[in-house]
Amino acid sequence: MRVLVALGAGDADAWLARAVACLPGTTDELVLVHVIDPGPRQEWEQARGRRSARAPLSPDRRAALDEAERAGAEAILRQGAAALRAAGYGGPLTQQVLRGRPERALVEAAAALGVDLIVLSAREGAQRTPPGPRSVGHVARFVVDHAPGPVLLVRGS
């Protein structure tokens, strides 16, 4: 079966190792996905509007930002792929960078790629998940609610 593994900037290698340990035995292909979230960038671009001396962001800066976003996403996936191999996964593995609000991008990618299972962190970056409803972050909750197929939430510890 084809499995989509969503990897956030805050997810550690140890989390990936745990996710590999949870994969069903029938897994025969992994798609490792990272979503570039334009949210924080929109936030501070919006905050710029408040400034008395606001000049538009120069084209150079904008290009450098786009380039850094791509390079950062690729680095996250590269490191993730290495961690997957180190954790004992030997099957086919593809990497994909997406852009958009993470929860929506993941659901859309799962449908478009026709995956059989989505694996993601219950709360991105959280090593110890708090008890109660906060143990599942908003991205995971949206994916659980809207995913086209089964979803596996893996905790930090």
Added chain:
Amino acid sequence: MIERTGRPTARQWGLDGRLLVADPRVVAAGAIAAATLLAVMLRPRGVAEAASALAGGALIVVAGAVGPLEAAGLLLDAWNVFAFFLGLMLIAAAADHAGVFDVLAWQAARHAGGSQRRLLVNVFASGVVLTAFLSNDATALILTPVVYTLVVRLGLPARPYAFACTFVADTASFLLPVSNPINILVLQRFPQPLGSYLQHLLPASLAAIAINVGAFLLLFRADLRRGFDVAALPRPAALERSPRLFRFTVLGLGALGGAYLLAAWQGWPLGTVALAGAAVLLGGAARWGELAAAQLAREVSWGLFGFLAGFLVIVRGVENAGLTDLLGRSLAALAGADPLRTTLAAVLAAAVGANLVNNVPATLIQLAAIDSLPAEAPRALLAYGTIVGADLGPNLTTVGSLATVLWLLILRRRGLEVTATDYFRVGLATTPAMLVAAAVALWLTGG
């Protein structure tokens, strides 16, 4: 000091408190001021704030609340503030062109030892130094994208660092008189020696910065756990492109910092120092760099001058109409006789005003209100409180005034994707504590 001789007062117009509202000139001045503030807040049809302010200023003159000569004199007297604004923007552009911001962010990452918590503290430290000498907007507008680019390239969560840059720009902006143009505006009207300024506002500033750093380490702790490898980071291009320009600019900025302190100590106009510093740095950029004049002109926010000029005239009109006396009396009632209460009143009034519309008109109005108080009022304390509130207050609603935030909330209800409310949440969680701590520190240092 703004020259204020010859202005008609409410008393000279034969008015007293009861009749104020009935006089057409008073009604006109109040209505024009209110309409301008509303237009700046709501920006109907996308009209620029500067255009609204200039139109309001012109109407005030037409309505006779400020004479044409008085308005001209007022703007000429404010040359120091205008020069300071222009100098600041040019200096920031020159420093950006020379790669100072890129190298600072790069060094912050290199000296973090792979720890995100240390990186966040280093970003704060860089922001404090930049804000102190290059002012708040340099940090918020130039350091933020540089740091954002850096952490995204490292594959780190960007939010804590972007927030840190945006917040520290305001939190550190009353460290020195030059850290925020608002400070110059206040000191222009209520001049204070540098020693007194530092004695009152340095502890308040350090308290606010400490709370800001501590709160962010706590709020973003989940994001900051993972380590990072700095080897992935390329050397800043500016160091390869023009190492001479970089060295010259760093030396120039160091000299400028010294000149600022010397000028503030001696009471020399800081606008002159800023413009001279800008000229020297731009000379270096012309010699070793490739900073085009057109590009430089784009880095300057020309609308700001119109905005400030418009509000200087409008607030003078409101002052002439005696309306700020009313505000002064309200402020005096709020401030009471207890120094702690006075400090809190000045800080919170300025912070509320800054969040309602914008901190420039809020500061101008509060200064006029303070000036209308009797001579025995603690003007210096009220002025320092105004600086703290007007500088720190905008952190409460970082994305814009209260009107903007409400507008964003309405948009959200309609289902549009607006993430800016995150700023609002962090602002609400941290700013009240910073305001109160700074006010208490100000009170402790000689209220």
